[in-house]
Amino acid sequence: MELTALSQPPPRNAGPNWGYVFLRRAARWLPVPVFNALLAVGVGVAVMFMPEQRRNSRDYLTVMLGRRPTAREIWRHFYSFTQMFMLRLRLAEGRAHRCREHPDCAAFRALMKSDRPALLGTFHFGNSDLLGFLLRDFGRHVYMIRLHMGNSADTRHLAERFAEGVTYIWVNESENLLFALKTAAQSGSSIALKCDRPAHSAKLEAFEFLGAWRQFPFTIYHLSLMFRLPVVFCVSVPDGADASCVHGTPVFEPDDRSKEDNLARARIHFQEVLR
Secondary structure, eight states: OOOOOOSSOOOOOSSOTTHHHHHHHHHHHSOHHHHHHHHHHHHHHHHHHOHHHHHHHHHHHHHHHSSOOOHHHHHHHHHHHHHHHHHHHHHHTTOOOEEEEOTTOHHHHHHHHSSOOOEEEEOSSBTGGGHHHHGGGGTOOEEEEEOOOTTOHHHHHHHHHTTTTEEEEETTOGGGHHHHHHHHHHTTOEEEEESSOOTTOSOEEEEEETTEEEEEEOHHHHHHHHHTOOEEEEEEEEOSTTEEEEEEOOOBOOOSSOHHHHHHHHHHHHHHHHO
């Protein structure tokens, strides 16, 4: 698996540089009740010393709950994210994890079981961050468009474990991005990208989401028209301790109509996805 070389130092995740190694060793050697208690305390410390993330959590929960969240609810939000991160660590360590599609997602299931490459959109929701790795269960090779972080050891270990099924394209290597995307599209592989983070996206449009008009990356549909690939969105949620359930949307198919007509159809499709 080749990783695109970076022309400048990548950004860094929040938290200490030793955090990944500490959590990996603690999860391996400590009794489960002791580790869970330690994790709960660590999450409390993170809530205290990460003001930007705490503010984002409070704003999100205010919209979702229709009221100002309690301190405990913010802690639970942080803790849920930490559980997803721990799943990443355990997968990187070799833990078995199954992926199944939700039975109501017929269009997604049909596309995944075909040999057609596709553009796979997803969001920062549940454990959707792992979809590029989990979709190997469908026999697909996936190019994952990701932001390369300078202290993301879990990503490196996941890349080593799933090297046969996953290739990274670093979005912060912008001068090579279009060439890398063209290579990926022509290879017959699928391309997975997050569609809820405006940074590093040249195509932004406003859509109604959670009661307000908000900016979302719309790049996936421009790639669909450029490479004539279908678009499907999918999110993944835990399905027990050792499995994930993938929910997929109806498929957007570019056709022979004009670019403007296709983009109009794409906007309707994406709005329905968000709803």
